[in-house]
Amino acid sequence: MDFSVTVLGISSAVPNSKRNPSSQIVKLHNNFFLVDCGEGTQSQLRRNHFKFSKICHIFISHLHGDHVFGLFGLLSTFSLLGRSRDLHIYANSKLKELIDYHNQFFNNKLTYPIIFHSLIEGKSEVVLETDAYFVKAFPMKHSIPVHGFRFQEKKRLRKIDKSRLDECRIPISEIVNIKKGLDFIKDNGEIIPNQYLTFDVPKPRSYAYCSDTAYYPDMLNEINNLDLLFHESTFCNSDIKRAEETKHSTAKQAATIAKKSAAKQLLLGHFSTRYKDLSLLEVEAQAIFQNTKIAEEGKRYDIKENM
Amino acid sequence: MDFSVTVLGISSAVPNSKRNPSSQIVKLHNNFFLVDCGEGTQSQLRRNHFKFSKICHIFISHLHGDHVFGLFGLLSTFSLLGRSRDLHIYANSKLKELIDYHNQFFNNKLTYPIIFHSLIEGKSEVVLETDAYFVKAFPMKHSIPVHGFRFQEKKRLRKIDKSRLDECRIPISEIVNIKKGLDFIKDNGEIIPNQYLTFDVPKPRSYAYCSDTAYYPDMLNEINNLDLLFHESTFCNSDIKRAEETKHSTAKQAATIAKKSAAKQLLLGHFSTRYKDLSLLEVEAQAIFQNTKIAEEGKRYDIKENM
Numbered sequence: 001m002d003f004s005v006t007v008l009g010i011s012s013a014v015p016n017s018k019r020n021p022s023s024q025i026v027k028l029h030n031n032f033f034l035v036d037c038g039e040g041t042q043s044q045l046r047r048n049h050f051k052f053s054k055i056c057h058i059f060i061s062h063l064h065g066d067h068v069f070g071l072f073g074l075l076s077t078f079s080l081l082g083r084s085r086d087l088h089i090y091a092n093s094k095l096k097e098l099i100d101y102h103n104q105f106f107n108n109k110l111t112y113p114i115i116f117h118s119l120i121e122g123k124s125e126v127v128l129e130t131d132a133y134f135v136k137a138f139p140m141k142h143s144i145p146v147h148g149f150r151f152q153e154k155k156r157l158r159k160i161d162k163s164r165l166d167e168c169r170i171p172i173s174e175i176v177n178i179k180k181g182l183d184f185i186k187d188n189g190e191i192i193p194n195q196y197l198t199f200d201v202p203k204p205r206s207y208a209y210c211s212d213t214a215y216y217p218d219m220l221n222e223i224n225n226l227d228l229l230f231h232e233s234t235f236c237n238s239d240i241k242r243a244e245e246t247k248h249s250t251a252k253q254a255a256t257i258a259k260k261s262a263a264k265q266l267l268l269g270h271f272s273t274r275y276k277d278l279s280l281l282e283v284e285a286q287a288i289f290q291n292t293k294i295a296e297e298g299k300r301y302d303i304k305e306n307m
Numbered sequence: 308m309d310f311s312v313t314v315l316g317i318s319s320a321v322p323n324s325k326r327n328p329s330s331q332i333v334k335l336h337n338n339f340f341l342v343d344c345g346e347g348t349q350s351q352l353r354r355n356h357f358k359f360s361k362i363c364h365i366f367i368s369h370l371h372g373d374h375v376f377g378l379f380g381l382l383s384t385f386s387l388l389g390r391s392r393d394l395h396i397y398a399n400s401k402l403k404e405l406i407d408y409h410n411q412f413f414n415n416k417l418t419y420p421i422i423f424h425s426l427i428e429g430k431s432e433v434v435l436e437t438d439a440y441f442v443k444a445f446p447m448k449h450s451i452p453v454h455g456f457r458f459q460e461k462k463r464l465r466k467i468d469k470s471r472l473d474e475c476r477i478p479i480s481e482i483v484n485i486k487k488g489l490d491f492i493k494d495n496g497e498i499i500p501n502q503y504l505t506f507d508v509p510k511p512r513s514y515a516y517c518s519d520t521a522y523y524p525d526m527l528n529e530i531n532n533l534d535l536l537f538h539e540s541t542f543c544n545s546d547i548k549r550a551e552e553t554k555h556s557t558a559k560q561a562a563t564i565a566k567k568s569a570a571k572q573l574l575l576g577h578f579s580t581r582y583k584d585l586s587l588l589e590v591e592a593q594a595i596f597q598n599t600k601i602a603e604e605g606k607r608y609d610i611k612e613n614m
Contacts, residue, residue: 013383013384013387014384014387014388015349015350015353015380015384016350016353017350017353017354020350021380039346039347039349039350039376039377039379039380040346040347040350042322042346043322043323043324043327043346043347046322046323046324047324063412063413064413065379065380065383065413066380069346069376069379069380069383070346072346072372072376073322073328073346073372073373073376076320076372076376077320077321077322080320080321081321094412097412098412101408105370105401105404105405106370106371106372
């Protein structure tokens with residue numbers, strides 16, 4: 001089962017010739033979740049060969065232009081391509097007003113329904129859930145209301161070893177319990193351990209997107225034990241004053257969050273254009289949290305299955 | 308004196324991985340005029356090394372998203388960079404409402420004044436004029452109100468040959484008339500021809516931007532004798548039905564306009580993504596008007612001085 005993140009933009013507010021504003025695709029099983037939609041996202045999607053028709057869920061962290069200006073073009077293109085599938089948007093409720101205003105202004109007749117899911121300021125909640133995974137929005141700390149998103153697989157049922165089932169004459173009615181991990185107790189009281197009847201399955205994987213936010217340890221319980229954490233790192237620690245003024249994080253702070261949350265890996269993004277050489281930020285973070293990487297646009301980061 | 312066009316986007320409504328939506332920089336003397344501002348224009352400006360602070364005039368042909376969606380990011384970036392110079396925007400008056408709505412929505416405090424010049428539906432008018440050039444907006448034909456723009460140098464004053472002025476003892480008070488091309492008449496009635504006293508100066512140059520528009524010969528008097536004509540060519544003539552439905556032009560129609568208007572050169576742009584190989588459109592146009600080129604993104608087209 002796929003679980004990967006393709007980063008489409010690593011720039012903060014002002015893009016430059018080589019870096020795009022925020023957006024990324026989280027591929028979770030068969031879904032292509034778009035997270036944030038800065039200007040140029042549709043071109044970045046094209047360049048990275050993502051099919052527009054497969055994007056059915058868009059998560060917007062907050063209503064700053066560098067996270068939403070690409071939405072107008074994308075929604076318009078969906079219509080021009082004749083989309084009919086539902087499009088779910090998860091964002092602060094004000095975004096709906098802006099989309100409605102745009103549609104009226106440009107006399108857009110959307111060919112598909114938008115299903116808008118309002119994120120409530122300061123509130124943590126599961127906004128999308130299936131048997132296999134859920135997506136949880138949680139508040140962070142910025143100059144305006146902002147949510148991070150945790151993409152979380154659920155614990156899978158154990159895989160039945162059919163030959164053992166036959167050998168031990170397990171009735172069909174017991175299979176559900178055995179998949180859940182229970183031992184089987186025969187009529188004579190003999191216990192057949194679940195391990196004997198089933199195979200191990202991969203552990204649930206998780207990823208969280210945290211941008212934009214100041215250093216905010218209050219969110220640690222929302223992002224514990226991640227396989228991969230994307231955390232904004234707009235500044236170096238030498239510019240911490242600027243980070244505090246603008247409610248952004250430094251690389252050191254992002255690494256501290258990764259360490260405290262017991263993440264397995266940290267991806268840094270949302271860089272100020274003042275830094276031409278991003279390895280400075282990488283080195284700064286690695287001093288706190290070794291397994292840190294600078295996110296690269298167009299690169300896919302796979303979260304591998306692990307027993 | 309510079310006069311050039313750098314095309315930043317050649318795509319019609321739906322951009323693809325290699326083509327951006329409409330925008331271009333017309334460099335006229337010391338001005339960098341931005342014409343249309345599709346999504347991604349600010350990145351294209353960066354890639355092509357245009358300084359944001361030098362852009363003081365933005366001309367918007369019409370209010371379709373692929374010509375304006377880049378404006379929100381650009382206006383926001385101007386503020387983030389601390390711009391203080393006036394910004395003139397020439398567009399349908401409705402655009403002001405949209406900009407105002409955006410600024411209010413995103414709580415943008417612009418660091419510079421926007422001076423908005425409303426283009427009136429169906430009206431031709433000079434919207435910017437100096438001693439050396441003028442810009443004229445003129446109506447074209449599309450599904451919504453649209454204006455083309457003619458960038459026109461004025462006739463220059465002739466250049467004085469100082470040695471001849473001294474030789475013929477021309478009084479200083481006469482210099483203005485001689486620069487204008489008048490002969491000098493001595494007190495004894497002798498005529499000194501202007502040609503003897505002055506050097507030739509380059510002829511006035513002109514460029515027009517015509518996008519988006521259906522085939523519209525009514526505008527021929529607005530675009531006569533251009534050095535360079537940019538005309539949209541969304542479709543091949545085999546798709547003329549689609550062109551008529553959407554009020555766009557075919558390559559053949561663009562070439563017919565170039566021929567009838569006695570342009571020196573034609574640049575085609577605003578291509579539908581259905582055409583992977585644009586040479587089809589070039590060949591189609593060249594059959595009518597030989598000096599036709601497909602506009603290339605990032606390429607500067609110089610309009611050279613000519614005596």
